[in-house]
Structure formats: C-alpha cells, structure tokens
Amino acid sequence: MKITTYVIIVFFLSVISFHFTACSDGKTEEHKAERPDTIPQPTKNDITIRGNFSDQRSLKFDKKIIDAFLSRYPKLRSYKKDIDTFYAKRNFAFAWYDNNGLIEQAANLYNRMENISEEGLPDSIPYKDAFTDLMKNDALDSTNTANEFTELMLTAQYFIYARTVWSGLDAKRMKSLDWFLPRKTVSYNQLLDSLLTGKNILDTAPVYRQYALLRAQLKKYKDIESKGGFPTIKADKKTYKQGDSSATIATIRKFLFVTGDLSNDNNSAIFDTTLTIAVKNFQHRYGEKEDGVIGSAILKKMNIPISKLIQQIIVNMERCRWVPVNLVSNYVVVNIPAYKLYVYENDTVAFSMNVVVGQPAHKTVIFNGTIKYIVFSPYWNVPSGILKNEVLPGIRKNSNYLASHNMEWNGGAVRQKPGPNNSLGLVKFLFPNSYDIYLHDTPSKSLFGETNRAFSHGCIRISQPQKFAEYLLRHDSSWTTEKIVAAMNSGKEQYVTLKETVPVFIAYFTTWVSKDGKINFRDDVYGRDKRLADMIFSKK
Incomplete structure (x- = not known):
C-alpha cells in the first residue's frame, strides 16, 4: 500500500502523522470507537512526531x-x-502500544519506512x-490486542531507519570515495536512552541541515517527473538572446x-x-556566466534528463549523512564543485569568494581541519612530483x-622565493593535515574569472587573500589592514599563529539549496557522483 507523504522543511526531516488508533490520553469509549477500518491519508499540518513512546x-x-x-x-x-537491550530496560513492556492499541509514533515510523525512497534511499x-501486512492487520483489529510480532517489527524497522538514514554508507565504502571528513556515528545507547526517557530522537536526528532542504527538492522533482518531466528543447539555431524570435524560445520559456x-x-x-532575467536565474543556479544568452552549453544543461537530476539530489543527500552536524558558529567551507569558499559567522554566510581547486588529475582531497597559521610572503617548497616532472627537465633545458x-x-x-610571482602569491593559510593541502594566494588572477576552475595541483587558491587574512585576524588589534598589506609585500617570510583558530x-x-530556497546544480568535476550513485543504488 502506497501512502503519499507531504514534505515540509524542518531541521532534519518532516514527518506525517496518521492514526491507526487513538492514543491513550483520557479519551472516552466513544472516541476509541473512531478507530478506522482502513489506513486513512495523512494530514498536511503535522510536521513532527508528537508525543512520547508508550510509557505503559x-x-x-x-x-x-x-x-x-x-x-x-x-x-x-x-x-x-x-x-534485547531495548526491551530488557523496559522489562519487556510494549513500546509501540498502550491500552488503546498502537500509538501514534507507530504510524509515523511505518509511513517513513513505507516512503523511504523519499529519503533518497532505495x-x-x-x-x-x-511490515505492511502486520500494520494493516493491526489497524483492522477491533480488539486492541497488542501483537508481539508487530511490536518487534516496529522496533527492528526503527533500528534499520537509524542505521540507514542517519549513518549512510559504511565507513569502508565511504573511504573508497576519498571522503575523509569525520564520520557521523549514531550512538545506539543514546538512541535507546532517548526512547526510554521519552525524548523524541527523530526530531533531533544528527543529519546536516541540507538533507531536509534537498529532501523537499527531491519531492518537487519527483512530482515534476510524474507529470512528464521537463520539455525537451530542440534548438534551431546556435544561440538565443534578447530580441530573438523562435518557436524554440516558447519551449525554453515553458522549461x-x-x-x-x-x-x-x-x-x-x-x-x-522577462525571459532574459529567467535565463540569468537558471545560469546562476548552475554556476554559469550570467549573461542571459543561451548557447550550446546552457542548452545542454537545460536538456539534462530530470531522472539524472533526481539521482544527483539523492547522491548529495547521502553526502549530507557524512557531514559533521554540530558545526561551530564560525567556520569556513570550500565546496569543490562550486569553486567557492564560504565564510560563516553565527552559522550564516558572511561572505564568499571564488577559488581554484585541483585538476581532475590532482584532485583536492575532501576532509576538514583547523586554520592555525597565516604565512605572509611565503616561500614555495616545490613538491617532489613537480620537481621531477617540471623543474628538473626545465633546468636541463635552460x-x-x-x-x-x-x-x-x-x-x-x-624552493621559490617570496615575491609577487611566487606560485603561492603573497600569503598562504595553513591547517595542518596529512594531505599537504592549504589555502593560498596566486599570481594567476585571471583564472578566477573562468567558469570551470579546476587548475591547481591540489591546493586551493583563493581570489581575495587580503580580505580573508583580515577576517582571520579581525580580533587581533595588532594586525591592521596596513600591517597586513605590508607583510604580504615585504618579501620576507613571516609566520603568524592565530589567537582564534577557525x-x-x-x-x-x-547540488544544494541556497538561502533563497533555490536548488543549485554543478558539474561533477571529479566524477564522484557516479561512483557514489553506483554504491547507493546497488545497496541491499
């Protein structure tokens, strides 16, 4: 039996409440008689699992x-x-029943598992x-008799939900994707204690907030797909711009x-x-140059099958299960496919800047660290690979x-001496790590204007290094803007230890949802999406 769910964005997941039976809160026998003989449709306004687990x-x-x-x-x-642990602590008392039958949470859990594909999972x-048969039979049971197998199935499915939705792929498979962020883990002891004390752990589940935003977009895109998807745009010329007229433009407008x-x-x-503005909106969401002109590259993105975009959303929902959830209020995020660095203050983007990341042959590693040092006028110690493949052959020729x-x-x-032509530019920012990855300036400023900015050997070049240095030193009164500029241009290497690490x-x-509620898509520059999709969709 398929039960339609309605998606409402909350911190983790929205959940729909429907009743197999009334809860025991002093209701009369007349109210108990309202028990339905079929499973009714969910209501739209229930956004959380309300009430506690049965304390009977x-x-x-x-x-x-x-x-x-x-x-x-x-x-x-x-x-x-x-x-065993769960029921031993309850002295083998039913958790999903009270004296009136199944409690509300049982229906909520069933609904989530019935529609688990809406969580971006197989x-x-x-x-x-x-599970469906047990729940349906209980809904039709007019005796309110607690069924042991229904009870145990609910508990087992709850643990399946916790492991699957909250934990995602196992750590070994995750590491094969070169993802080295700290892995979120679900403490089953904490989960069990939360159930026993009546705290609603599903309302505070440890999933990165983008998960819920992407889940709502997944629902939206599945609805579009069910209505036929996006219209196919058949081009009759190479480019379209303001002032042009064509039947294809009408299709673009519909799209x-x-x-x-x-x-x-x-x-x-x-x-x-109006159409020019709409095209710019589309270009913005896809990280393209916002000129309002539709060329072959934009047409290609417009003709991406909606099924592929849905898969892309699901893949990134899986990534959300890996991200550390309890982020501090001030932090920095570099999103490789977006070619952007975001500075968060009080958990809100204060500013962002373009970055250049590693080429596909020299991928920037995915991990986290803590910025501890700024190095003004840095030396560049030439890596052994570059020394062998570029510098030594250059010396032999010249x-x-x-x-x-x-x-x-x-x-x-x-090593390359400090100066304006140094490959690291005038400043670098260190967060000690085993991958030798850091942020730095660059003399090659023109690359920041490119749409695809995967040009480096793995480190991350930032477009506004002075602004970033000022931000990191903002609470240190000894470092004025003038002093920072002077240090960057001194030609003498200087290490500064941050008083406040970031x-x-x-x-x-x-893909992600921006603060304006719009979904963004970017190219899979390192080809990671397909590998992860293969793992997700092949999971048993």
Missing part, C-alpha cells in the same frame, strides 16, 4: 518471543543485540510487505517556468526582458631556469 508497563511479552520473531525474519538478526527495506526560474509562462516565442623563476636550491630541494571543511556537493 502493564502490557508485556515473554522475552522468548524475540527469538521466535527473528526465526521468522532472519534478515533482522543483526539487530538482536539492540532489540525502496528495499527488509520484509517491507510483512524555465517548470524549473521555477520564470514566474509566469505567457507562451510567447519572443525573447523578452641553465638559467631557477633564476628566471625566482627559485633556489634549499638543501636537496628547490575550522575549515573541504566538501564536495554537486
């Missing part, structure tokens, strides 16, 4: 039932320890049909209306000012190579 202790079952249950449903045996939960970039579709075949590149031997290595997260999101 009169309805109990024999602990031997657990073994009988697991014998019938052997795929759930991996949850035996969790189930619709392949174990014993889904058996932008469906995506939400255009507020009204008047079916006009003329490329007017004896003046080192001098012409402002380089010098330093022991058995080569967390930095190097992330990889090819």
Whole structure:
C-alpha cells in the first residue's frame, strides 16, 4: 500500500502523522470507537512526531518471543543485540502500544519506512510487505490486542531507519570515495536512552541541515517527473538572446517556468526582458556566466534528463549523512564543485569568494581541519612530483631556469622565493593535515574569472587573500589592514599563529539549496557522483 507523504522543511526531516488508533490520553469509549477500518491519508499540518513512546508497563511479552520473531525474519538478526537491550530496560513492556492499541509514533515510523525512497534511499527495506501486512492487520483489529510480532517489527524497522538514514554508507565504502571528513556515528545507547526517557530522537536526528532542504527538492522533482518531466528543447539555431524570435524560445520559456526560474509562462516565442532575467536565474543556479544568452552549453544543461537530476539530489543527500552536524558558529567551507569558499559567522554566510581547486588529475582531497597559521610572503617548497616532472627537465633545458623563476636550491630541494610571482602569491593559510593541502594566494588572477576552475595541483587558491587574512585576524588589534598589506609585500617570510583558530571543511556537493530556497546544480568535476550513485543504488 502506497501512502503519499507531504514534505515540509524542518531541521532534519518532516514527518506525517496518521492514526491507526487513538492514543491513550483520557479519551472516552466513544472516541476509541473512531478507530478506522482502513489506513486513512495523512494530514498536511503535522510536521513532527508528537508525543512520547508508550510509557505503559502493564502490557508485556515473554522475552522468548524475540527469538521466535527473528526465526521468522532472519534478515533482522543483526539487530538482536539492540532489540534485547531495548526491551530488557523496559522489562519487556510494549513500546509501540498502550491500552488503546498502537500509538501514534507507530504510524509515523511505518509511513517513513513505507516512503523511504523519499529519503533518497532505495525502496528495499527488509520484509517491507510483512511490515505492511502486520500494520494493516493491526489497524483492522477491533480488539486492541497488542501483537508481539508487530511490536518487534516496529522496533527492528526503527533500528534499520537509524542505521540507514542517519549513518549512510559504511565507513569502508565511504573511504573508497576519498571522503575523509569525520564520520557521523549514531550512538545506539543514546538512541535507546532517548526512547526510554521519552525524548523524541527523530526530531533531533544528527543529519546536516541540507538533507531536509534537498529532501523537499527531491519531492518537487519527483512530482515534476510524474507529470512528464521537463520539455525537451530542440534548438534551431546556435544561440538565443534578447530580441530573438523562435518557436524554440516558447519551449525554453515553458522549461524555465517548470524549473521555477520564470514566474509566469505567457507562451510567447519572443525573447523578452522577462525571459532574459529567467535565463540569468537558471545560469546562476548552475554556476554559469550570467549573461542571459543561451548557447550550446546552457542548452545542454537545460536538456539534462530530470531522472539524472533526481539521482544527483539523492547522491548529495547521502553526502549530507557524512557531514559533521554540530558545526561551530564560525567556520569556513570550500565546496569543490562550486569553486567557492564560504565564510560563516553565527552559522550564516558572511561572505564568499571564488577559488581554484585541483585538476581532475590532482584532485583536492575532501576532509576538514583547523586554520592555525597565516604565512605572509611565503616561500614555495616545490613538491617532489613537480620537481621531477617540471623543474628538473626545465633546468636541463635552460641553465638559467631557477633564476628566471625566482627559485633556489634549499638543501636537496628547490624552493621559490617570496615575491609577487611566487606560485603561492603573497600569503598562504595553513591547517595542518596529512594531505599537504592549504589555502593560498596566486599570481594567476585571471583564472578566477573562468567558469570551470579546476587548475591547481591540489591546493586551493583563493581570489581575495587580503580580505580573508583580515577576517582571520579581525580580533587581533595588532594586525591592521596596513600591517597586513605590508607583510604580504615585504618579501620576507613571516609566520603568524592565530589567537582564534577557525575550522575549515573541504566538501564536495554537486547540488544544494541556497538561502533563497533555490536548488543549485554543478558539474561533477571529479566524477564522484557516479561512483557514489553506483554504491547507493546497488545497496541491499
């Protein structure tokens, strides 16, 4: 039985409440008689799981039932320890029933598992049909008798939900994707304690807030797909711009209306000012140059099948399960596919800047660290790979190579001296890590104007290094703007230890929802989406 859910954005997940039975809160026998004989549709205005788990202790079952249950449903045996611990603490009292039958939370959990595909997960939960039959039979049971197998199935499915939705892929498979952010883990002891004390852990689940925003977009895009998807745009010329007229423009207009970039579709075949603004909106969401002109690159993005975009949303929902949730109020995020650095103050973006990241052959690693040092007028110690493949061949061809590149031997290595042409620019920002990744200035400023900015050997070049230095030193009165500029241009390397360190997260999101509620898409510059999608959609 398929039950439609309505998505409402909250911190973690929205949930819909429907009743198999009334809860025991002093209701009369007349109210108890309102128990439905079919499963009704959900209501739109319930956005959280309300109420606590049953605190009754009169309805109990024999602990031997657990073994009988697991014998019938052997795929759930991996949850035996969790189930045993949970019920031992309750003295084997039912948790999903009270004296009036199933409590409200049972229906909420069932609804989530029934519609787990809306969480961006494969619709392949174990014993889904058996779960449905048990819940349906209980809804039709006029005796209000607590069913041990329904009770245990609910508890097992709850643990499945916790592991699947909150934890995501296992750490070993995650590491194979070169994702080295700290892994969120769900403490089952904490989960069990929360259930026992009546705290509603589903309302405060440890998932990065983008998860809920993407989940709402997933629902939206699935609705669009069910209505036929996006209109296919068949180009009859190479570019379209304001003032042009074509039947294709009418199709483009319809497309932008469906995506939400255009507020009204008047079916006009003329490329007017309103359509120009809509095209710019689309270009902004896709990280393209916002010139309002539709060329081959934009047409290609407009013709991406909605099924692929849905898969992209699901992949990034999975990534949200990996991100540390309890971020401090001030931190820095670099999103590789967006080619952007974001500075957060009080958990709100204070400013952002363009960055250049590693080439596909020299990928920037995904991890996090803490910015501890600023190095003004830095030396650049040439990495061994670049020394072997570029510098030494250059020296063999040109004896003046080192001098012409402002380089010098330093022991058995080569380094580039400080100065405006130094490969690190005038300043670098260090967050000690085993990958030798850091943020730095660059003399190659023109690259920040490119749409695709994957040009480096792995480190991250930032477009506004002085502004970033001023931000990091903003609480140190000894570092004025004038002093920072002087240090950057002194030609003498100077290390500064920050009084207040700042967390930095190097992330990889090819889709996200911006603060204006719009979904953004970016190219999968490192080809990570497909690998992760293969893992997600092949999971058993």
